[in-house]
Amino acid sequence: MQAKSAGSFKNKRGYPLLFLEKLNIQQVRCDVLTIFPEIINAYLNESILKRAQEKKILDVKVVNIRDFASGRHKAVDDSPFGGGAGMVFKPEPIFRAMDALKEDGVPRRVVLLSPQGKPFDQSMAEDFSREEKRFVFICGRYEGIDERVNISIVDEEVSIGDYVITGGELAALVVIDAATRLIPGALGDKNSIEDESFSWKMLDYPHYTRPSEFRGLKVPQVLLSGNHNEIWLWRRKEALRKTLKARPDLMEKIELAGEDKKLISEIFSEEID
Numbered sequence: 040m041q042a043k044s045a046g047s048f049k050n051k052r053g054y055p056l057l058f059l060e061k062l063n064i065q066q067v068r069c070d071v072l073t074i075f076p077e078i079i080n081a082y083l084n085e086s087i088l089k090r091a092q093e094k095k096i097l098d099v100k101v102v103n104i105r106d107f108a109s110g111r112h113k114a115v116d117d118s119p120f121g122g123g124a125g126m127v128f129k130p131e132p133i134f135r136a137m138d139a140l141k142e143d144g145v146p147r148r149v150v151l152l153s154p155q156g157k158p159f160d161q162s163m164a165e166d167f168s169r170e171e172k173r174f175v176f177i178c179g180r181y182e183g184i185d186e187r188v189n190i191s192i193v194d195e196e197v198s199i200g201d202y203v204i205t206g207g208e209l210a211a212l213v214v215i216d217a218a219t220r221l222i223p224g225a226l227g228d229k230n231s232i233e234d235e236s237f238s239w240k241m242l243d244y245p246h247y248t249r250p251s252e253f254r255g256l257k258v259p260q261v262l263l264s265g266n267h268n269e270i271w272l273w274r275r276k277e278a279l280r281k282t283l284k285a286r287p288d289l290m291e292k293i294e295l296a297g298e299d300k301k302l303i304s305e306i307f308s309e310e311i312d
Contacts, residue, residue, distance in 0.1 A: 067091075067167070067219045068098040069174035070147075071211055072136055074115055076101045078208040087226065088219060096222045099215070107135035116181050125182035133177065133188050140175065148172040149194045152207030152214070153179055156196030159214060161240075163197070167218035176214065178207030240293045241282040244274040276302040 071079050079101045083089065091097035105113045109131065116126040140147065148170060157163070167174070177184070177193065189196070199210045219225050247258040261273045279302055282289050295303070 065169070065222050066096050066098060067170075067174070067215065067222060069176055069215060070100045070102055070140055071176045071178065071208075071215075072102050072104050072133065073178040073206075073208055073211070074104050074180060075178075075206065075208055076103045078206075079212065082212050082216075088216060091219050091222070091225045094224055096225050097215070097219045102136055102140070104132045104136055107132040107139070119182065123182070128179060128181055128184040128188075130185040130187045133184070133192065137175070137192055146172045147175050149175040149177065149192055150214070151177045151179065151184065151189060151193045151196045152199070152210035153183075153196040154198050154201070154203055156198035158201075159197050159199050159210075159217070161217075164214070164217035165221060167214065168221040176207070176211040178211050180206045239275075239278060241278050241289055242286055244278040244281070272298075272302070275299070276306065279303055280306050 073079055079099075083092065083099055083101075088097060092099065105115055108115050108129075115129055115132050117129050119125070119127045137149075177188070197210070197214065199213050204210065247262055251258045251263060259273065261269050264270070275298075279299065282293075283303070283306065293299075
């Protein structure tokens, strides 16, 4: 049987993969190092991220770190030097996994998901969505990863919040999801990104759909008016209201226009009344 040329392989939309790669299309490319690949794959195979992969907007390779562990039991953790509770992720499997990835010569930006990392936010998501290098997301477990991994391999540590979760898999998926949805074509409606929380540097406005009245609760009349300018002002005002109440710290980062200051004055007046 004659082998197919690289250009003859096609994705689900029928476009040759080699052709797509030459177009320099903006995409998120990453390798995820984990001992639980099923967690990553389960999320990647649904909804927006699944479609993003089919469109070649997202390219993910999931690497099982345990495949690079030694011994009969493929252990990836050991007790900490100096004593203490819990176990520590061994360095050898991660180093070997990275060595295998580097064989293709592709430049990479290595990120360790860690509570000690820089807080992940929308501006970082935008930065990640524009990155030309291929990412490596290392998902930690146990009490932590041997510090020699951080010293020798990791370019930066990223945290999704000031709390502790069981492993880095959920954090990696948060980062991948947030960055991917910013790529043109990832969402069905190009206006969706502009209307989301933090695209205005503030919280999102309230959303309503049919029916217009449910159990005595009515949709604000302005949303039924068809007046797009009034609808925009209402949404902006309600976004400001939510931000002032729930995340006043964000107000320092928002560049307020003259119209915003008027809306804020109205909000304060309404709250007093």
